[in-house]
Each structure stands twice: as structure tokens, then as C-alpha cells.
Amino acid sequence: MQLLEFQAKELFREYGINLLNSISSTSIEEGRKHAKELGYPFVIKIQVPVGGRGKAGGIQKCQNDDEFELKYPQVMDLTIKGEKARAILLEKMADIKKELYLSLFLNRSKRCYTIIASIEGGVEIESVKNQIIKEVGLGEVSDDLAKQVTKEMELEGKTAEQFIDTLKKLSRLTIEKEAELVEINPLAIMQDDSIMALDGKFVTDDNSNFRHDELQKYQEKTEIEERAEKSGFSLVELDGDIAVVGNGAGLVMSTLDMLSDNGGKPACFLDVGGGATTESVYEALTLISKLDRVKGILVNLYGGIVKTTVVAEAFLKAYENNLIDMPVFSRLKGTESEKATEMLQGSRTKIFTTVEEAINAAVMEIKN
């Protein structure tokens, strides 16, 4: 999961990384109290788990009560890359001399933690110039390596000292929490030459969740996502109207691609896992029935060992229980597909031999 800025900063604070005063709120009433505590001027920052907040108007300066009353609701109402505000962070205005970039991430091809640092931060990583990249290995950043990075960034005095300190704390945090990415951008040099984390991005390795109860309070899941997880499914909600179901992440992604190529709009990505059983397909249909925008379901199952009749049974059960009343277009590869087709004769499930045919039929029929 990707933490929100204020959550990442909670962890930064716990590890002693320098931060400006800030308070998060979820309503303007709460926000008003915080505004008093904090005192003007401050910045209103939308809390969404995606980047590009500044460009979208999600970060606004506030000098007085009038501005606060105007801007707080504006920022709260924004949707950025499909994400609504989870909270609002009020943070003291900073007197910045220079903006740096610092991150530690899990380097997939080198298979170790890696530092990226630059003296030209404050922009998205793709545009960060003069990147200093250092592989760390699996352990914490050593004193020598931290000094080396600082030297290459040409930092001096108090700034250098605090940068080394920040880097080492960040490295301890990354390793102890098993993060995939921890980024401070910008990491600011203040007028008094001290170092301050002005933003925070934190991506966890969800597969290590069982070792990190302390991070679970940040977990944010809809009821449907929770049910999907319980069943061992992967579900990603999208904004179209054709639900895409299949077994295996690669196969479902591939189906999503082909559907989009043909002008269809996927409503979700639902991977029921490598195998498929009557129960798992039934549960998948149940989850989809809870998504309002869905007008049709596209099913692409590559069974191999799975009998398609087992899948057909799930559809029949779903019709019997009036679970779904929309058309289903499916391609079921596996044994007994003739029998499955026969079983579904006259039902709302149409079976096709190729996924291309199923997609064409779905796109034709679901057009508004």
C-alpha cells in the first residue's frame, strides 16, 4: 500500500526525521481548531495516495481565516487521478533556501536497496537532474556511504551533518518497515541551514504485512476489496462498465488490454487466482454484482486442469439466486467445454471459443 503524506510523516517523526509542525483533519470544523493551534501562514495539503497534487491545485497557501474558509472546502472537494481526499493536512509555511531530493527504494533489477539523491529536488523523480545513485545492499546505509553521498551533493557544515543523519534514519525506517520505496521530495534546506522533510511518500511491501501489525492502521480497503482479499482474489476497481474476470494476473491484464483495444471500458480487474472453482467464480460474481456501474461481465478463464463445467455451475447458481441480471460473455478454456456450453444454453451467459469473440460481443452489446 501507499501511505498518505501525513501517515508517512508519522513514521518519519517516530524515527526522528526533522519535520515542520503539521496537523491532519477530515472536516472543516476540525481544521478550524488546527488552524488556531498552528497559526497563519500555513499550507493546506490534500491527502491522496497519488502524486501530482500541486499541479491539480491540491496544495494551497493560507494567510488568514477568510482564505482558510474558502480554500479548505475547495481542496477537500478535489479528485486527483480518480482519488478523493482522505484528509487535509495543515502544515506551517517554510522558509526554504533549497529543495533536495532523497529516496531509498528496492532496486528490482539489482536486487538491493538503492539511494537516489539530488540537489535539485521538488519536481517529479523523472525530471530530477544530477541524480546520485548508490546501491546499498540489504543492510542499513553505512556512515561512509552516507558521507560519500553528502560529499557528492556538495553539502557542507550543519546541512551536511543533518543530511547524513536524515539519510541514516530513513534507511533504518526503510529496512525495519520493509518498505519498497521511501521518498522525501522535497527535502528542504531551510534559511538556518537545517534539513526538513517537506513531503513524504511511503510504499510498503504488502507481502510482509504479517510482520507489521503496526502498519495495519494505515490499511484502507473498501468492503469489496476486503472480501476479495479474503477469497484470495486480486481486485482493482476501474471506471468503465464491463467487469473483467479471469484466473491469473497476466491473463486478466491481457484481457483488459484487448477489451480496451476494442473500445470497451473495463469496470474492474478481478483475478480469482490460478485455479477456478464453483465457489471462487460464484464469489467473484457476487463481488461484481455489488459494483453499480457494471453493465456486463467478461470472463476469460484458462483452465488447463479446471473443468469448465465447474465454472458453468457457478453461473447457474448465480442465476438461480438472482445474483446477476446482466449479460455475461465468457471464454472458458479447459475440459468439458461442450457440456458447459450445453448447461448454459438459454441463460444469460454466452460462451465463445476465443477471447476475441467474447470481447467483440461484449463491446457490441454493452454500447450505450
Added chain:
Amino acid sequence: MTDIFELLKGKPEDSDYEKKGVIVQGITGSYGSQHAKNMITYGTNVVAGVTPGKGGQKFEETIPVYNTMQEAVDATSAKVSIIFVPAKFFLGAAKDALNAGIKLLVAIPEHVPIRDTMEALELAKQKGAVIIGPNTPGIMIPELIKVGIMPPMPFKAGKIAVLSKSGTLLYEISDALTNAGFGQSITIGIGGDPVNGTRMIDAFEMVKDIPDLEGMVVVGEIGGDSEEILAQKIIDSKFNKPTVAYIAGRAAPKEKRMGHAGAIVMGTYGSAESKVSMFNKANIPVAKRPAEVPVLLAGKMEKSD
């Protein structure tokens, strides 16, 4: 470089040539036992199983079960093992295997923490062993041996190497290849995790010098840069066997994990566009649909004739 064929088949002079022993870790679990049976049916020589606390039992009345990998290796001299334990026990099982002298470790479990994978990889490096996976369907030489969970139906012996991050797409595309008359010399499941024991580039090193290799198919997906690195390697090494790629996830939104832990685009890192453009640079056509793969491969072969 690891000779993967020697590990899986042995040398012609070996008494157990093409019958190399495989140990199944987690053989008494429901998943492990099911797939142990499937492997045996396929022709894989499963010589032992390991489940701590279940030592002394027999699997399917003939295959001995041991408490530790050391005992199993001492008794069988096997160099290959496959792991079916739950993800949180993977690191323990992997260490047990590597310390006992296993040289090829196939890691089936999904949801292994990345740090555990990296630790297992460090040990494997010290021991000169290869890990395939985690989160992989496994590895197979069709019609000879499978160390994995693939269904047998899509595969046929032949001369095309298939490397794939995804399991079901490996089946789907191999099926399409088989139907078009392209059998497979070997198929390697890279796995869908962010960190892979055998990366695309390592798998390429394993297959590129197969003497009668006629072509290669690369099945990638969004996330990371292993496809880009492979494409660059293909350019640099002047590999000239007909090669076709397929990339899943073109329509996936950014910053969302698409089922596989590794299938996520962060900024431009891991995007389908980046992979497709690198393959194009390497003169490798990228199929739009799985069914298009054999068509493009046939086209490449015609040109190279």
C-alpha cells in the same frame, strides 16, 4: 553460467540421465501433494518429500518423506527441489534446501516478502545455486520433465524457448504456439514478484545457446525493467534467433498493483510503452494479443530463412 539442461536432465553418461531426482518441499500439504502427483504423472522423478514433523511417512506408498532437506538430500543425492510451503515459511524452507546442497530451487509460493526473497538469493549466490521464482509456475522441458504446476495440455516438445512472468499467459501462449506447430524446448516461469530469483536476463543466458534452438518467446508484463534489460542484452549479444515478445498490462492504470506484486507502473518506471519501445529497438515484434504470437514468430522465421 548455470547449465539448466544439465540440472534438469543430467549428462548422457549419467546412470540417471533424463531421470534426475526432484525433492518436493511441503509434499504432505494439499497443494504440494496434488502437484507432486501431477509431476509424477508427467514423468518427473520425484524421489523424496520433506515436511517437518512428518518424517518416516511414505507419499503415495512409495516416496519417502523426511523432516529436513539434509536428510532427503543425503538419502537421494538430488540437486533439484520445489517448494510448496506457505509464503511466510518460504525463507526457512529455501535455506534448508540451499544449505543441504540443492542447486536448482523452484519457488512456487505467492506473497513471499521481498526481503525474504533477497535473503534466499544471497544464500543461493554463496552456494552457487539457482532459484526460479517465487510466484512462478515453475520450469519444464515439455514431454520430459516439469518442476512446477503447469497443466500438461498446452505444451509440446520442440525448439522454441518461452520465458514468462505470468503463469496463465505462459499456458495460453504455449497453447497457441503448440497449435501453430511450434513446440517448446524449455519454458521458464520468471514469476510475478518484484524481485525474481531468475530474472529475464538470467533465463535468456540459460536458453540462448541451446544447440537446436529455433526461436524465443518473451512474455512480459508491466512493472520493473527486466524486459528492457533483456532487450538491451539481445542487442548487445547480437542474438539472432527469431524472437517475439508479448507485454500484458498496456491498459492498466498507473500506480495500481495489477494482481502480481511486481505488476505496477510507478511514474514511467515499469510502463508497457517503455518495454515495447525497447523491444522495437531490438527489432523484436511485440504481439498485441496472445494469439498473435505464433503469427509474428512465423513471420520472423520466414525472414530469417
